[in-house]
Amino acid sequence: MQTESEARSLAPETRSIGNTIRLTGWITFWVQLGLAVVSGLVLLFAYTGRGLTEQPNAGLGVGIFWAVCGVVVLLFSVYWDFRYTRIGKSLENPNPALHSSKADTTKIIRLGVFLSLVGILLTLLGAGATVAVLVAKSISQPPGVAITDPYKIIRALDVFVVLANVNGIAAHFIGTVTSLWLLERVHQH
Incomplete structure (x- = not known):
């Protein structure tokens, strides 16, 4: 059992990592939410x-x-980013009974890394499939101005699908980097 002085010496470090997790969670939350809205629209x-x-x-x-x-x-x-903010807030609380354990925090952040990697995989599959269709359309058109088959025209709507996938890849990449950084910060404390 910790004495009161040990708890006080531990508290600034715990509050510091809590603040880091909370602020990082909010920044990532808003960035990923913005990219999700753009991709969805x-x-x-x-x-x-x-x-x-x-x-x-x-x-x-x-x-x-x-x-x-x-x-x-x-x-x-x-x-999950919002959940990081709640973990950070609980770690900033002066009552140590409300703090999540280092093992639980690490487990949650690792799940965030896994989630972002799955998202990258899914959006890479989408981007690859879309780019393959666009390349097939572009090489099937004869050189010159005359278009013989209107079904082989690359339309702006086709490119929007690529844009949505690239935004998704960027958002998941930001989530992965953030979670890995948080994981490193938690392991340092």
Whole structure:
């Protein structure tokens, strides 16, 4: 059992790491939420725009599917960032009974790393599928101005799917780097 002086000497370090986790959680929360909203809106626009055209493009449906999966994981990651803020706030509390243990904090941050890596994988699959469709469309067009098949035209809506996936990759990358940094900070204390 700790004496009162040991608890006081431990408290500034615990409060410091709590403050770091809380502030980092809030910054990452807002950055990832912004990127999730942008990705979601771009995907919504691309998906609804596909229904307005007469040109079926089944290949892009796979890219949209993986992008939507990436955005869903990104929304869960945003929730996880909010959870970091709550952990940080609990560690800043002067009552040591309310502090989460180092093992629990480490476990939660590791799950955040895993979550972000899964999100990167999903959005990379979406970006790869979409870019493959766009490359196939671009090389199937004959050189020159005349377009013989209107189904092989690369439309702006097709590029929006790539944009949504790239935003998702960036958001998950930020989440991964943040979680790894927090994990290192927790291990130092």
